[in-house]
Amino acid sequence: MNQSLITVVVTALLIFLAAFPYFRRLKKKEEKAKKKFQEMKISGLHEAVTVHPHIDVTTCIGCGGCVRACPEGDVLAVIEGKATLIHGAKCVGHGLCAEACPVGAIELLMAKPGRSADLPALDEHYETNVKGVFIIGELGGIGLIKNAVSQGKAAISYIAEQPKAGVADFDVAIVGAGPAGLAAGLSAKASGLSHVILEQSDIGGSILHYPRAKVVMTSPVELPLWGKLKLTDVKKEVLLEAWQNIIAKAKLDIRTNEKVLDVQKTDDVFTLTTSASTLTARFVLLALGRRGTPKKLGVPGEDLSKVMYRLIDTSNYQHANVLVVGGGDSAVEAAVGLSLQKSNNVTLSYRRGEFTRLKERNLGNIKNIMSGRKVRVVFNSEVKEIREMSVVVSSPDGDVELPNDYVFIFAGGELPFELLKRIGIRTQMQEIADGPVSA
Numbered sequence: 001m002n003q004s005l006i007t008v009v010v011t012a013l014l015i016f017l018a019a020f021p022y023f024r025r026l027k028k029k030e031e032k033a034k035k036k037f038q039e040m041k042i043s044g045l046h047e048a049v050t051v052h053p054h055i056d057v058t059t060c061i062g063c064g065g066c067v068r069a070c071p072e073g074d075v076l077a078v079i080e081g082k083a084t085l086i087h088g089a090k091c092v093g094h095g096l097c098a099e100a101c102p103v104g105a106i107e108l109l110m111a112k113p114g115r116s117a118d119l120p121a122l123d124e125h126y127e128t129n130v131k132g133v134f135i136i137g138e139l140g141g142i143g144l145i146k147n148a149v150s151q152g153k154a155a156i157s158y159i160a161e162q163p164k165a166g167v168a169d170f171d172v173a174i175v176g177a178g179p180a181g182l183a184a185g186l187s188a189k190a191s192g193l194s195h196v197i198l199e200q201s202d203i204g205g206s207i208l209h210y211p212r213a214k215v216v217m218t219s220p221v222e223l224p225l226w227g228k229l230k231l232t233d234v235k236k237e238v239l240l241e242a243w244q245n246i247i248a249k250a251k252l253d254i255r256t257n258e259k260v261l262d263v264q265k266t267d268d269v270f271t272l273t274t275s276a277s278t279l280t281a282r283f284v285l286l287a288l289g290r291r292g293t294p295k296k297l298g299v300p301g302e303d304l305s306k307v308m309y310r311l312i313d314t315s316n317y318q319h320a321n322v323l324v325v326g327g328g329d330s331a332v333e334a335a336v337g338l339s340l341q342k343s344n345n346v347t348l349s350y351r352r353g354e355f356t357r358l359k360e361r362n363l364g365n366i367k368n369i370m371s372g373r374k375v376r377v378v379f380n381s382e383v384k385e386i387r388e389m390s391v392v393v394s395s396p397d398g399d400v401e402l403p404n405d406y407v408f409i410f411a412g413g414e415l416p417f418e419l420l421k422r423i424g425i426r427t428q429m430q431e432i433a434d435g436p437v438s439a
Contacts, residue, residue: 052091052108053098055083059105069100074315090313121426125158126151128425132270132283133263134159135425137180139288139416145179149221152183152287159283160191166268166282170194173272173281175260177203181287182243183223185252190224196281197252198274200259200293204240225250237305259293263423288416295411297325301386307407311337318342321403323391325349325383326410332362334408339374346374347402349381349393383407 053066053076062081070076075091076083083106085091098106126134136151159172172188174181177199188195220230226246247254255276262273263284270284294309296302311330314337324335327350335348348366355363369375378395385392391404420427 052085052088053083053106054108055085056105056107057082059103060101061103061105063102065100065102066097066106069096071096087313119427120420126155127158130265130424132265132268133423133425134283134285135287136184136285137176137178137287137289139286146221148178148180148287149183149223152180152185152285153187153224155285156184156187156191156193159188159285160193162283164282168269168280168282170196170279170281172283172285173198173270173279174285174287175272176287176289177254177256178287178289179243181285182247182252183221184285184287185254186224186226186246186250189250189252195253196279197254198258198260198272199254199256200275202256203243203247203254260419263419286416286420288419293416294409294413297383297409297411299383299385301388301391302409304386304388304407306405307386307409309409309413311408314338314341317406318344320405321345321347323347323349323383323393323402323404323407324410325407327352327355328357328410328412329359329362331408331410332358332366334410335375336362336365336369338408339369345403346376347393348375348377349383350377350379351382353379 055066060082062078062083064078064083066083067076067078072090073087075085075087076097077086078084079086095108098108120128120135120139122128122135126136128135134155136155137148156172164171171193172184172195174184174188174195174197177185177197181197181199182203185195185197220228222228223246226249229242229246255274257275258277259275260272261275264271264273268282270281272279272281272284301307311334314334317338318341320343322338322344324331324338324346325348327348331348331350332355335346338344339346355366358366366375366377370377378393378400381393381395383391384394384399386404386407389403389405390401391407392399392401394400417427
């Protein structure tokens with residue numbers, strides 16, 4: 001063997017020894033991503049709720065820059081050399097993945113992948129076809145906190161420039177006390193506009209339904225009357241406390257537990273009928289959540305922070321006693337997904353005697369999980385009380401107290417689109433092919 005051949009062989013061997021660990025790590029990472037993707041498909045969390053990254057696989061080079069850029073964690077992964085959306089329900093539309101892509105293969109789109117979304121038709125000022133009614137935040141298709149705040153400020157800025165017409169109790173009525181509504185309230189006060197914020201439950205909006213102690217990722221935002229809010233990596237309780245401090249300092253007029261039932265326009269003034277009163281306003285700004293109002297059980301302890309109406313990430317819950325309430329697809333998907341996590345003890349409570357309205361896939365999954373005793377299903381049962389460390393469930397065998405760390409309630413809810421129809425606001429189906437999300 002001549003010297004040149006020996007050199008080539010040795011060089012090739014060194015390259016192999018250096019590269020092998022790298023490709024082995026990549027392989028392990030891909031296998032882990034595939035497993036995660038399958039878990040998300042079983043629990044129904046692989047699909048996005050609103051905003052999500054759409055990857056052009058013909059352009060994607062599989063560099064993984066989008067995966068590393070996402071602050072939410074395992075939303076994206078590289079599988080078989082292409083970026084893949086594996087946990088769409090966790091995406092909140094940061095858009096950093098699109099910015100990080102060196103070949104421009106990612107754009108943010110609305111609706112679930114492969115589906116369409118019924119969204120309000122808005123102009124560049126977030127005004128609807130009903131002149132004087134504006135929509136901002138999640139209901140308009142954007143769920144990210146920094147975007148919701150920007151929209152609230154922009155809409156109020158436009159309203160403040162409009163000529164005053166008509167006599168009303170308030171210049172602007174803001175419906176919803178989440179980040180979008182609160183930012184709008186701060187902007188209204190800073191602009192000298194009389195305002196009221198009407199919230200059907202408690203302050204915080206969709207943040208309230210995040211898992212307790214879940215890290216909420218936000219970008220620094222500039223708030224009127226406060227300054228820069230620099231919370232970039234905080235737990236939901238810390239973020240809610242910050243909002244409470246801002247509200248107290250600004251002395252915003254907020255009415256909680258007051259649901260808006262109807263909005264009607266006469267000449268240049270809107271009359272809002274709520275669950276507690278009737279009031280008038282020159283402008284109406286809707287800052288509602290797109291997912292609607294979850295139906296509550298109305299039992300003692302339901303206001304504890306361990307009670308949630310939406311499951312975002314099953315992997316956040318391990319070594320826990322979990323109760324899932326409901327018998328529909330969402331409840332079953334949650335129960336199955338949670339049962340796949342480490343050392344979880346999952347109980348599903350359903351008020352009927354059998355499952356009657358499940359997709360065939362979900363029915364098969366829950367039967368398999370039940371046969372393996374990974375989920376305990378209690379039919380003909382109802383939750384009577386939720387306690388700090390337990391829950392009391394009534395069943396045909398009597399009341400049972402179960403140890404409990406988390407409760408997920410999937411009892412349906414009221415979508416906000418009925419209110420939009422009563423007001424006369426047009427919505428439009430937006431398909432994925434329609435293109436990127438507008439700012």
